Amino acid sequence: MYSKKRSDSRKKVASIVSVILLLLSWYAGSTRITDNQSGMVEQLLIKGDGLNQIDDRLYEGSIANNLSPVEYIGLGSGIGYGGMTEVAVTVSLLGDIQRIAVLSSKDTSSYLDKVIQSNLMEKLLGQNIKSSFDIDGVSGATVSTNALTEAIKRAADPVSMELFGINRVENEKSSSHFRWLDLMAIAMFMMAILVNKTRHQQKSMFNWAMLLTSMCVFGFYSSSLFSSSTMGILISGAWLSGLGNYTSIILLSMVILYIIATNKNVYCNTLCPFGATQECLAKLGNTKTISLTSGVFEWFPRGLLLVTLCLGLYYRNPASFSYEPFGIMFGMIGSMYLFVLTAITVVTSLVVKRPWCRTLCPMNPMTDFIRFNRQWIKSIFKKR
Amino acid sequence: MRKKLLFVFYIVSAMIVCVHLGLRVNYLTQLEASNTPLFVATYSDNATGPQARVKDSINYKEWAEKYEDQTK
Amino acid sequence: MFPQSTLLDPLFWMVLGAIQVLVFTGASQWAKEYQLGMNWWKWAIVGFWWLSFILTIAGAFTLLGENEGNAGWYVLGFVGTLLVIGGAAILKVLVLLKPNPQ
Numbered sequence: 253m254y255s256k257k258r259s260d261s262r263k264k265v266a267s268i269v270s271v272i273l274l275l276l277s278w279y280a281g282s283t284r285i286t287d288n289q290s291g292m293v294e295q296l297l298i299k300g301d302g303l304n305q306i307d308d309r310l311y312e313g314s315i316a317n318n319l320s321p322v323e324y325i326g327l328g329s330g331i332g333y334g335g336m337t338e339v340a341v342t343v344s345l346l347g348d349i350q351r352i353a354v355l356s357s358k359d360t361s362s363y364l365d366k367v368i369q370s371n372l373m374e375k376l377l378g379q380n381i382k383s384s385f386d387i388d389g390v391s392g393a394t395v396s397t398n399a400l401t402e403a404i405k406r407a408a409d410p411v412s413m414e415l416f417g418i419n420r421v422e423n424e425k426s427s428s429h430f431r432w433l434d435l436m437a438i439a440m441f442m443m444a445i446l447v448n449k450t451r452h453q454q455k456s457m458f459n460w461a462m463l464l465t466s467m468c469v470f471g472f473y474s475s476s477l478f479s480s481s482t483m484g485i486l487i488s489g490a491w492l493s494g495l496g497n498y499t500s501i502i503l504l505s506m507v508i509l510y511i512i513a514t515n516k517n518v519y520c521n522t523l524c525p526f527g528a529t530q531e532c533l534a535k536l537g538n539t540k541t542i543s544l545t546s547g548v549f550e551w552f553p554r555g556l557l558l559v560t561l562c563l564g565l566y567y568r569n570p571a572s573f574s575y576e577p578f579g580i581m582f583g584m585i586g587s588m589y590l591f592v593l594t595a596i597t598v599v600t601s602l603v604v605k606r607p608w609c610r611t612l613c614p615m616n617p618m619t620d621f622i623r624f625n626r627q628w629i630k631s632i633f634k635k636r
Numbered sequence: 637m638r639k640k641l642l643f644v645f646y647i648v649s650a651m652i653v654c655v656h657l658g659l660r661v662n663y664l665t666q667l668e669a670s671n672t673p674l675f676v677a678t679y680s681d682n683a684t685g686p687q688a689r690v691k692d693s694i695n696y697k698e699w700a701e702k703y704e705d706q707t708k
Numbered sequence: 709m710f711p712q713s714t715l716l717d718p719l720f721w722m723v724l725g726a727i728q729v730l731v732f733t734g735a736s737q738w739a740k741e742y743q744l745g746m747n748w749w750k751w752a753i754v755g756f757w758w759l760s761f762i763l764t765i766a767g768a769f770t771l772l773g774e775n776e777g778n779a780g781w782y783v784l785g786f787v788g789t790l791l792v793i794g795g796a797a798i799l800k801v802l803v804l805l806k807p808n809p810q
Contacts, residue, residue: 284668291671298678340673353673361663368675377679536796542642549646556653563657567664575653588781589656593649595785600645602796604638611646612653 263624270558270621274487277562284566296342296353299323310410313342323350324414328406331494332399334358334485334571339403343411347380352404358490360481360571362585363396372400381408382416392475392583395496433474433499440466441506444522459521463528470499471525475583478504480560480614484570487561511622520615526578527609530601537602543610554617577608720769728762745807757798761791 293311294303299322300313309328312321324343329336335358342351352373357364370390379385385405390397412418440462447458470477478500485491491501507519520527533539556575564570577594579586586594600607609616667674735754739746746754764787772780 292673295672296676349679351676351678353676355673357674364674373675373677377677533793533796536793536800540638542638544639544642544646552650556650560657563661569664572660572664573657575656587656587659588778589652589659591782591785593652593656595789596645596648598789599792600641602793604642604645607642607645608649610642612649 264628266554267621267625267628273558273562274565277565278488281566281568284568292353292355293325293327293340296325296340296351297323298342298350306414307410309407310414321345324411326407326409326411327355328403328409330399330402330404330406331496332357332359332571333363333395333496334360334481334569335490336493337364337396337399337403339400339407341381341404341407341411343381343408343415345415347382347412347415349377349379349381349408352376354400357396357399358569358571359396359399360574360579360585362579362587363393366390366393366585367396367400372397373404376404381412382418392585399496431499433469433476434502436469437476437499437503438506440469440523441503441510441518444518445510447522448516448518462522463524463531466523467525467528467532470503470523471529471578471582474499475579476500476503477525477578477582478507479574479576479578480557481564481571481574483557483614483618484561484564484573488565488568488570490568490570508618508622511619512626515623515626517615517619520609520619524609524615526576526581527606529581530597530606530608533598533601534605539601539603539605541605541610549611553612553614554620556612557614557617560614575612576614717773724762724766731758742803743806744802745805746802750802750805753798754802757791757795761788761795764788764791 290303290305290311297303297313299315301316302314303325304312304314304321306312309326311325311327313323313325314321323345326341326343327338328341329338331337337357337359338355340353340355341349342353344350354364354368354373367390370388372387372390376385376387385401385408387397387401387404409419444462447455447462450458452458476497476499482500482504485495486501486504491498495501503519503523507517511517560573560575561570564573567573575590575593577586577590577597580591580594581598597608604610736746744750764783768780768784768788770780771783
């Protein structure tokens with residue numbers, strides 16, 4: 253009884269400290285010296301020596317002692333996975349694209365690297381901004397490709413207006429990013445709630461069907477399951493200014509709301525694609541459910557998630573800070589370290605049931621946090 | 637035995653995750669400090685990449701016409 | 709694997725060869741102990757799997773030795789993991805196809 257009280261008060265302190273740390277990170281992030289845009293743009297001059305800003309999206313480059321400009325630099329942005337991708341385009345007086353630069357991106361760097369390595373930008377060099385751009389997509393990195401494409405088109409706009417007086421039709425609507433996958437996410441979540449509530453004989457079979465469908469659709473097909481970076485995007489409000497892909501944040505929001513409403517987590521056992529993968533591997537091997545019960549093993553993932561979220565808030569780049577094997581498992585995109593992590597998780601899944609879920613998965617700390625605070629707030633209201 | 641395996645898995649995963657996050661912090665800090673763009677692609681007349689081929693194919697037509705005029 | 713070293717490189721490949729000897733001599737004993745009831749086609753499948761596994765390890769470590777670090781790790785991680793899963797699947801099948809004890 254006494255140790256439970258102590259553990260409870262420790263959790264209360266930890267809970268409050270977490271929120272304070274997150275707020276501090278947010279505040280510290282805003283005081284950071286953020287990208288000095290004109291400093292970066294100056295590096296993109298080709299013929300010109302000096303930069304002259306015409307408006308917030310257009311610069312002209314001129315040679316010293318010469319009033320007329322020799323080139324123009326346009327700035328544009330596109331909505332990516334974790335926020336805006338900023339691009340600058342240097343255009344000659346004839347309207348030919350001379351240089352394309354990615355100034356900043358909030359997408360996970362591995363996805364951006366994949367798009368860059370596909371030579372998407374090199375193919376546009378030399379093309380005239382009067383013509384419409386033919387841009388190939390990059391499979392597996394659609395959101396990043398679209399963000400970059402949109403940004404380049406938007407960057408060409410002010411230059412095109414200045415040089416030729418042509419206003420390129422901007423018909424990109426940020427709300428048009430909703431897709432059938434988002435509806436599927438909502439539908440599957442509703443079904444997961446039903447499957448968890450039912451007392452039907454075949455409940456286990458329904459659960460397996462949900463897991464396998466989720467693994468195929470949200471896992472291997474679209475790699476749109478949520479991760480700690482999605483949590484970061486949610487709490488940082490980056491989604492308010494539009495996102496390239498809403499599926500993961502919709503799923504996460506529904507999970508959080510359901511936990512707040514009913515104290516139950518239907519995601520892990522019924523929907524999680526990575527959990528499903530581990531369950532399939534568990535069926536192959538002779539697995540047992542093992543738990544590590546010491547306090548350190550419980551608190552380390554909590555600290556890890558807190559640090560990750562704080563870093564995402566501080567650098568205003570939540571998509572950069574994720575540590576789950578999902579990207580590798582379902583999209584073969586990610587850093588070498590996460591690749592190794594995925595490999596050892598997969599191999600361990602043959603021997604121990606759901607090792608990732610039992611160790612470092614950020615869902616556990618998140619669920620524990622919400623549940624604990626829900627209970628705490630409830631008890632405060634009950635006393636009153 | 638399996639408990640030991642899970643314990644080893646935990647330690648190894650934790651180390652990998654920490655290294656990964658540390659490298660990300662390092663990368664982003666350096667990026668901010670250097671104030672350079674993430675990536676720059678520049679057009680070059682001498683390039684042998686895809687954009688050069690496009691320009692060459694246009695030039696060839698002009699060149700062929702010029703040649704025809706010259707040899708008439 | 710260690711082309712720069714005249715001692716480690718032959719040692720590595722000798723160790724790999726020695727492991728093979730142990731595996732080959734031990735395999736039939738191991739199968740008898742677990743009463744797997746091996747016949748020619750079961751051995752063929754296991755043999756094919758083992759060959760793939762050894763080739764993957766040899767290939768990956770050769771790449772590593774050729775300073776193709778990324779390629780080596782990717783082969784080991786991707787193909788190696790798939791083979792481990794395949795091995796578990798084969799084991800499961802073999803256990804399922806165990807002949808009933810008389």
